[in-house]
Each structure stands twice: as structure tokens, then as C-alpha cells.
Amino acid sequence: NGIKFDSKKERSYYLKLITMRDLGLIRDLELQKEYVLQDKFVLNGKTRRKITYKADFSYVTTEDDKLHVVDVKGFKTDVYKLKKKMFEYRYQTELEEIWEKEY
Numbered sequence: 001n002g003i004k005f006d007s008k009k010e011r012s013y014y015l016k017l018i019t020m021r022d023l024g025l026i027r028d029l030e031l032q033k034e035y036v037l038q039d040k041f042v043l044n045g046k047t048r049r050k051i052t053y054k055a056d057f058s059y060v061t062t063e064d065d066k067l068h069v070v071d072v073k074g075f076k077t078d079v080y081k082l083k084k085k086m087f088e089y090r091y092q093t094e095l096e097e098i099w100e101k102e103y
Contacts, residue, residue, distance in 0.1 A: 010072040029059040037086040
């Protein structure tokens with residue numbers, strides 16, 4: 001479909017999600033959806049940029065209407081760990097991780 005992926009495992013997981021979508025198991029599949037973790041603000045006359053997190057995939061399971069936000073990971077950076085906590089706090093949704101060894 002002309003989509004470029006960061007890794008083979010991310011591509012493989014995408015193909016799995018496409019199959020699940022076609023079978024009616026999931027809906028609202030999105031790639032690289034951006035979530036705002038902290039809004040921009042002004043301090044002492046200087047604007048601070050917003051902080052965002054871009055998920056590899058997000059979708060809703062049709063059986064229970066549950067939102068799934070997924071990141072396909074090779075390893076955890078310190079920035080990722082911090083953004084994961086910020087995402088889970090703001091959206092009250094667990095960020096799901098798919099690891100190279102798992103998939």
C-alpha cells in the first residue's frame with residue numbers, strides 16, 4: 001500500500017491488524033496517530049512547544065469497544081519511558097508494547 005515501516009516486525013504486525021480488520025475483529029485502525037501529552041504554554045514570555053507521542057498503531061476491538069494503542073519496540077529509550085507514563089496518565093489507557101521477540 002506504499003506504506004514505509006521502521007522495521008519488519010512493525011510491517012508484520014500491520015499485516016496482522018489488516019487481517020483482523022477485514023475479519024471485523026477491529027475497527028478504526030490508524031497508523032502513526034499523534035497524541036498530545038502536554039499542551040504548549042508560555043512562561044516568562046517564551047512559548048514552550050507541546051509534547052506529543054506518536055503511536056505506531058491504534059484501533060478499537062469490536063467485541064468490547066476497547067481502544068488499543070500499540071508501539072512496536074526494539075528497545076526502550078529514556079524518552080520513550082517518560083512519554084509512556086505521560087500518555088497513560090493523560091489518556092488513562094495502557095500503552096501496549098509489541099517486542100521483537102514476541103512477534
